[in-house]
Amino acid sequence: MRRFPSSTFLYSTRRTLLSTASVRTIMTPSTSTATRWATHRADRIHEELNSGLDVWTLFNPVVFPTAINLGQGFMNWQPPSYILDELTKDFQNRVDLHHYSHPKGRPRLRQAISDFYSSQFNLPSGAAESAEDASQFGKQRASSTRKLDVEKEIQITSGANGGIYSVMGAFINDGDGVVCIEPFFDQYNAEILFHGGKPLYVPLLPPSNSASAHIDSNEWTLDLTHLEQVLSQPSTKALILNTPHNPVGKVFSPTELGKIAELCVKYDILVVADEVYDCLTFDGQPHTRIASFAGMWDRTVTVGSAGKSFACTGWRVGWLVGPDHLIAPARAVHTRITFAVNSSAQEGAAIGLEGAASEKFFDRQVQEYAQRRSLLSQALDDIGLSYTIPHGGYFIMADAAKIKIPEKWVEENDVPEGILKKPEDYLKAWFIAKVCDVVVIPATAFYAEKGAEEVGKNYVRFSFCKDDQIEQAAPRLKKLIPYLSKD
Numbered sequence: 001m002r003r004f005p006s007s008t009f010l011y012s013t014r015r016t017l018l019s020t021a022s023v024r025t026i027m028t029p030s031t032s033t034a035t036r037w038a039t040h041r042a043d044r045i046h047e048e049l050n051s052g053l054d055v056w057t058l059f060n061p062v063v064f065p066t067a068i069n070l071g072q073g074f075m076n077w078q079p080p081s082y083i084l085d086e087l088t089k090d091f092q093n094r095v096d097l098h099h100y101s102h103p104k105g106r107p108r109l110r111q112a113i114s115d116f117y118s119s120q121f122n123l124p125s126g127a128a129e130s131a132e133d134a135s136q137f138g139k140q141r142a143s144s145t146r147k148l149d150v151e152k153e154i155q156i157t158s159g160a161n162g163g164i165y166s167v168m169g170a171f172i173n174d175g176d177g178v179v180c181i182e183p184f185f186d187q188y189n190a191e192i193l194f195h196g197g198k199p200l201y202v203p204l205l206p207p208s209n210s211a212s213a214h215i216d217s218n219e220w221t222l223d224l225t226h227l228e229q230v231l232s233q234p235s236t237k238a239l240i241l242n243t244p245h246n247p248v249g250k251v252f253s254p255t256e257l258g259k260i261a262e263l264c265v266k267y268d269i270l271v272v273a274d275e276v277y278d279c280l281t282f283d284g285q286p287h288t289r290i291a292s293f294a295g296m297w298d299r300t301v302t303v304g305s306a307g308k309s310f311a312c313t314g315w316r317v318g319w320l321v322g323p324d325h326l327i328a329p330a331r332a333v334h335t336r337i338t339f340a341v342n343s344s345a346q347e348g349a350a351i352g353l354e355g356a357a358s359e360k361f362f363d364r365q366v367q368e369y370a371q372r373r374s375l376l377s378q379a380l381d382d383i384g385l386s387y388t389i390p391h392g393g394y395f396i397m398a399d400a401a402k403i404k405i406p407e408k409w410v411e412e413n414d415v416p417e418g419i420l421k422k423p424e425d426y427l428k429a430w431f432i433a434k435v436c437d438v439v440v441i442p443a444t445a446f447y448a449e450k451g452a453e454e455v456g457k458n459y460v461r462f463s464f465c466k467d468d469q470i471e472q473a474a475p476r477l478k479k480l481i482p483y484l485s486k487d
Contacts, residue, residue: 001283013446043162049186053418055186055445056428064094068466068473070376071429071439073246073394075311075465079348082355083310089349097308097344103335105156105319106346112353113304113319113485121302122292122320123148127298128323136294137265138258148418152324155331156346157390158338160276160305160318161328164240165191166319166337167272167301170329172197177236181222183446183456185248185274188240195352200236202227202247206388213386218285219251220388224259231267238270241290244277246399247446251285258293265295270326277393279362282370283393285439291322301326306349309362315345372464379474380462382479394465397443400428402484422458432460436476 002474034205059071067484085414088120091097095281104110122141124133127149133141148154163181164187172178174196180188192199207219230236241260243252254261266272278287291300299321307313320330356362376396380387386399410420425442433439443459464470 011198012109012461014268018073026367029445038421044196048190052421055441056427057104058416058418059429059433059439059441059467061439064437064439067433067437067439068469068476069439070462070464070466070469070473071441073463074313075464076469077311077467079310079312079352079465080359080361082359082361083348083351086351087344091344091348092462099343099349101156101343101346103340103457104122104151104331105341106343106350107150109156109317109319109350109353110150110154112350113127113154113321114150114358116353117304117321118147119143119145119146119290120292121287121297121402125405127152128325129295133294133484136263139289139294140254140258140292141294141297146319149324153321155320155334156325156341157318157320157334158341159307159316160303161187162316162334162338162341162375163186163301163303163320164272164274166199166227166334167303167326168192168238169333169337170326171270172237175235176238177228178232179227179236180448181238181240181242181245182449182452183443184242185246185384186445187354188446197237198235199448200230200233201449201452202230203449204245204250204457205452205455206391206398211333215386215388215391216253216254217245217388218251219389220245220248221258222260228259228263231263231266231269235485236267236269238272239264240272240274242274244275244281244287244390244392246393247395247441247443248388248393249393249397251281251287251392254288257288257290261290261293263294265298268300271296271300271486274298275302275303278304279309280369281392282366282373283391287392287468291338298323301330304347307350310349310352312345312348315342315348317341317345317349344360369464372466372470375470376462376464376476379470379477382474383477385480390470394463396462397459398440398456398462400460403428403431403480404483405431406483410481424455425460429460431483433478436473436479437477 007467061069066459123144123146125146168191172195174195177199177200178192178197179202182201189199204220204222273290281287291297291302301320302318303317306317307315320327379427380398390396423444425444429440429442443461444453444456446457447453
């Protein structure tokens with residue numbers, strides 16, 4: 001019988017065959033500091049990585065430590081006590097709140113979402129729309145008593161951002177076009193590009209001939225012919241539709257949504273309906289869900305947010321609502337990114353939705369935000385800046401075209417190169433921060449196309465999700481008056 005050498009013998013023989021130089025090469029780490037990873041990155045992050053300092057870094061509280069921050073959209077108060085009181089007790093007494101939740105989301109929160117929101121979707125009687133339902137393009141389906149299926153039609157996500165990112169991961173392939181309506185929340189671009197998609201831009205435009213100091217946000221309109229041209233391209237797969245709109249404050253009307261729905265059905269477009277400000281509409285303007293229109297349930301994922309609803313943006317709890325054929329793929333992506341969402345934060349969001357009606361929470365919250373909106377509007381009126389009146393969300397777009405920066409001010413105040421490389425609204429926002437010690441956000445941070453950017457460069461965004469700070473900012477903003485043109 002043939003005998004085979006032992007593994008020890010083979011290993012020893014192999015080592016003796018290696019030259020001393022070869023052994024040294026294998027055993028000694030390289031002394032070179034060069035590595036390909038200093039320059040080799042995934043193509044998908046190239047644009048994001050090379051875009052320069054982002055707006056949130058340039059206008060960070062660290063940069064303006066004494067300033068009143070009317071820029072970023074985070075609140076300066078806690079969630080309501082009816083949530084915190086119950087959640088604090090549960091947090092101390094329950095073990096499950098400190099451990100993983102199901103990847104779908106906590107059953108209590110999914111049930112709360114179903115109970116609270118189902119009626120707003122005019123759900124089809126079955127899991128999918130009937131041929132009769134789907135044939136009434138441009139019209140809303142009849143109201144329905146069906147409830148959202150908590151197992152198949154709701155997914156809890158790591159904030160609304162985590163939800164949109166998961167939808168992009170589930171449905172967008174290399175080269176697929178995704179339409180963004182400019183201006184738009186600046187995360188959209190990366191969420192598309194990171195999955196190989198191609199952002200396509202359609203502008204939301206203010207009235208071109210308005211001489212009024214106040215523009216109604218609903219006067220900002222889409223060119224539907226242009227939208228159809230973009231949606232009809234064979235490579236276009238999806239549309240991100242944000243209503244109530246950040247930063248304009250427009251609440252898309254049922255008529256507008258019906259026309260958009262017709263186009264999306266015609267070209268079989270997936271709609272990611274970013275509706276995180278659904279609970280914040282003013283002046284009797286109702287929020288309407290595009291998923292409630294004929295043909296749209298089967299091709300819409302609706303995105304919601306506990307952070308915007310209950311002043312808990314740091315909890316990072318969002319959700320997706322839609323048919324199983326859209327939610328299951330998004331869940332598959334989300335599960336592999338985060339596995340599960342913070343358990344105690346989910347429980348807090350569930351408490352919030354369960355008690356919202358009895359506490360009259362959303363009605364009261366809208367009234368409080370309307371008062372803040374009034375305070376900020378008055379402050380802008382007092383200094384003579386024109387602005388757009390928002391009907392939703394908590395931002396005001398102010399027209400900064402009248403601000404005239406003195407000729408030598410830039411040189412005398414050591415303005416960072418990162419500001420000077422940006423469109424002129426960045427410099428005007430920087431000027432406001434330096435002169436008034438009030439931080440606002442330049443509007444072109446929400447634009448990508450150079451054409452539409454020409455509109456955005458005239459605006460800066462103020463937020464009114466701040467208690468007491470608007471009153472403090474008002475006298476500071478009056479320092480702008482000497483720098484406003486009288487034209």
